Amino acid sequence: MKNLGISIIAVVILLMLPIGAAAAEWYSLLTVALPYGALTVFLLGFIYRVLLWAQSPVPFRITTTCGQEKSLPWIRTNSLESPSGLFGVIGRMALEILLFRSLFRNTGAEILEKRPVYGSAKWLWLFGLLLHWSLLFILLRHLRFFVEPIAPFINALSAFDGLFETGVPTLYLSDLVFLTAATALFLRRVVLVRVRYFSLPQDYFPLLLLLCTAGSGILMRHFTKVNLIKVKELATGWVSFSPVIQEGIGPLFSIHLFLVCTLLVWFPLSKLMHMGGIFLSPTRNLANDNRMRRHLNPWDAPVRVHTYEEYEDEFRDKMKTAGLPVERE
């Protein structure tokens, strides 16, 4: 429980900082310097981490046992689970990135009548998938504050998201799904004893951060209103590099903006980098062609070999004297 406490305290401090900054009227810091700084840290940090990973050599193909590799023509190949070429790899990566196929394989273990019983456990996969897809929807919907005129696809996405037209303004389904999924994933770490045992502060923290960010956004949309014209003026100011310092959009907006900036800074420093990392998963993005191509290890030391030809050159006279057959006279 100590780890949970640490991350709750961290998030509470993060909630108070923007309130303090707004009270001290540091609006240029809060609405201009901080967003630019956070975005810079995010972009450069992300690239830095990827470049760091790319310096690790990947000499061999890691084959996995989940599918039959390409073999003799009469043995059926599983080209998605154990692909031998580019298209299979693209298919396997797409399944992984879009549908989290590896999580779908998740299993759970339980002691039933003093015997361990293993079974399929799909909850993590389901809530993980819901969380990520709804987050993508929310992220894309927010583009309406950044571009003018609003691109048609953004309005179409918002309309689709608010399909059921519940309430005024429309309740977005992605908001609902996101809150549900994030809460479920958070409770998973708190309630399940074994998951809580290996949960660290940095596991709870992003979930709490996302929950507070989404919460402040939903409060702004459905309860205390904010001036969207000012919000859009601020956001379009950032992206046209002519930022407008906005004062007093509201404490919830300060919190929302500050938490998003925290998330951007936290991103390259933490396990959230799995966004880039998933593309570099060696067991997913390497074709299983070990038996078709020779993969050379780049750090193999050059071995000095003594071939038979060289050996014969060295001892030809002695071999002839001893009556041994030689290949060249």
Place this chain on the structure above:
Amino acid sequence: MKLYNGGKIIAGIVVFLIAATFPFWYGRGKAVRPPDLKLDTPVIQQLKEKLCVEPAPYMRANHMKLLTVWRDAAVREGNRSYTAINGRVYTISLTSTCLECHSNKKQFCDRCHNYAGAKPACWNCHIIPEEVR
């Protein structure tokens, strides 16, 4: 710095940068002015005292809340009269009270609402007088 599969890594980073900076290049760096509203409809020009149902700053911040209250009062409670803070009484009606003065929906409502991408479902039920005419 030795990169393995450098071509693919660089290509991936370029795609990431293009996607992550979408709002920066989509607007081509042009600053956007917030919309200005037209308040010069014939009815408003004839008003002696240019006052909305409530004072303008209040309306700017809370018109959506007021309209929801009006909707509930008219549709659910059958109450069609609203007493403003200054004591004036108004008939609760979007089409014949709000739009009587603000008959220029395109230059009034739509300017901000299109700008902010806020699309409440008012016009699913309500008619727009200028379109009917």
